[in-house]
Amino acid sequence: MKVAIVFACLLAVAYARPDVSIVRQDSDVQPEGYNFIVETSDGTQHSASGALQNAATDHESLAVKGSYSWTDEKTGEKFTVNYVADENGFRPEGAHLPVAPVAP
Template sequence: MKAVIIFACLLAVAFARPAADTQIVKSDSDVGPESYTYSLETSDGTKKDEAGQLKDIGSDHEGIVVQGSYTWKDEKTGEVFTVTYTADENGFQPHGAHLPVAPVA
């Protein structure tokens, strides 16, 4: 399971790679055997925070639950967007004011 946590962290860092002229102004992480947290902020105002924790350790249903958010500023309009999310046994579940919402069945 440690490999899963490390892979998730490396994947997140790869996707959070800033543009060439953007500088990282804050970068914190704490990776443990059963959980991790990280935070990244760039000079263009982009922010990413995430925390993951193993659940049901040692059982057949062992997995990782991740909660986080990311924020960015649209270069054309200047509008700021934020997505909060959970990723668990129910899949990736993003939420944001700009995201469409499925109709109630």
């Protein structure tokens, strides 16, 4: 279900800009996990893989690792976000993202 939501969002973004088209879209969905990659003609990319953790228990969850990137239309600067999403929440990292200071 989550994969379908991600694809629907990416398709909505692509269709919102008629001059942008999907140039690559691959996916592999299995009962215990998934992988996908989507690239558009404007250079935007999103890839992720998810794996079911603690299957058939009260602590069943999905652990996802992925990245997405895009190029700013005004500056031409490329931005990339690498992320992990699991039982500890969504944790993005990117050179353009602020980092919390380390506690003393």
